[in-house]
Amino acid sequence: MPFTLLYKGPQARGESWQRAVASALPDATWCTWPDVAAPESVDAIIAWTLPDNALETYPNVKAIFSVGAGVDQLQPDKIPDSIKLVRLIDPSLTQQMQTYVLSSVMMIHRDHFLYQAQKAQKTWQQHKVALPHECTISILGLGELGKAVASQLSALGFNVNGWSRSAKQLDGISTFHGQQGLQDMLALTDILVSLLPLTDETKGMINADTLAQLPQGASVINAGRGEQIVDEDLLAALDSGHIQYAILDVFKDEPLSESHPYWTHPRVHITPHIASITRNDTAGDRLAENLLRWHQGEPMMGEVDKQRGY
Numbered sequence: 342m343p344f345t346l347l348y349k350g351p352q353a354r355g356e357s358w359q360r361a362v363a364s365a366l367p368d369a370t371w372c373t374w375p376d377v378a379a380p381e382s383v384d385a386i387i388a389w390t391l392p393d394n395a396l397e398t399y400p401n402v403k404a405i406f407s408v409g410a411g412v413d414q415l416q417p418d419k420i421p422d423s424i425k426l427v428r429l430i431d432p433s434l435t436q437q438m439q440t441y442v443l444s445s446v447m448m449i450h451r452d453h454f455l456y457q458a459q460k461a462q463k464t465w466q467q468h469k470v471a472l473p474h475e476c477t478i479s480i481l482g483l484g485e486l487g488k489a490v491a492s493q494l495s496a497l498g499f500n501v502n503g504w505s506r507s508a509k510q511l512d513g514i515s516t517f518h519g520q521q522g523l524q525d526m527l528a529l530t531d532i533l534v535s536l537l538p539l540t541d542e543t544k545g546m547i548n549a550d551t552l553a554q555l556p557q558g559a560s561v562i563n564a565g566r567g568e569q570i571v572d573e574d575l576l577a578a579l580d581s582g583h584i585q586y587a588i589l590d591v592f593k594d595e596p597l598s599e600s601h602p603y604w605t606h607p608r609v610h611i612t613p614h615i616a617s618i619t620r621n622d623t624a625g626d627r628l629a630e631n632l633l634r635w636h637q638g639e640p641m642m643g644e645v646d647k648q649r650g651y
Contacts, residue, residue: 343369346632366636381399387405442616443497449532478501483505500515502530506518546569567595589609590611
């Protein structure tokens with residue numbers, strides 16, 4: 342049975358994905374927003390953010406596919422139960438996140454901030470090298486990305502903790518859940534890594550209270566969502582010396598304002614939301630595979646519980 346797809350996003354990605362979908366589903370009609378001859382014929386939208394008034398303009402939409410691993414930008418709680426919401430599950434996204442977090446952990450663990458500061462002063466001075474088992478890394482969020490990152494760091498010999506809203510069990514990982522579990526985990530943490538989705542519960546979660554529960558000299562890595570950090574609280578904790586370093590890939594407002602203090606803070610390293618970027622080739626294959634599953638009435642990978650937001 343033929344169906345119609347509406348894509349909204351960069352042209353090169355759309356052309357690549359259209360080819361992948363045509364190979365798997367030759368009967369599918371591919372439209373690129375805003376050029377849609379018959380809005381009532383659209384069965385699914387593929388986008389990072391929806392067009393304005395999308396659900397009214399395209400009244401017969403049955404599924405919305407995010408072009409990334411996140412779906413908070415699509416406001417899941419406002420999407421009717423009758424419409425499926427699907428996030429992108431792509432092995433390349435997981436691999437990218439693993440390498441990003443690993444490189445960030447190593448920057449902190451092997452004192453690259455310190456040696457960069459010494460370089461500016463032309464200071465040749467060695468410092469004690471800590472071994473992985475002497476460092477405890479705590480990961481907020483044990484979804485697909487969090488579990489993969491935790492397993493990789495554990496395999497390298499780091500002590501790894503993981504926190505989730507509900508109880509989970511992972512081999513080689515000390516897991517915590519709930520508010521009390523979060524407090525218990527924070528007290529043990531040398532490096533805190535956030536890979537959480539953005540929900541009402543996680544917004545502003547890394548605040549003055551959370552940071553104060555970390556040991557003196559702990560560091561923070563955020564590759565989840567920018568709104569999870571209260572910027573003023575993190576900057577205050579850095580300035581007081583309670584937090585040693587911060588590596589940040591996501592921000593409340595992007596691009597980051599040129600006047601933002603993060604740009605010039607000596608113990609903050611920033612990257613422009615590149616921890617895990619959707620690739621045209623691998624993601625196109627995953628999209629085509631999911632559309633084929635949907636077309637055949639099979640469960641799709643990455644279907645979202647809209648009430649939970651992930």
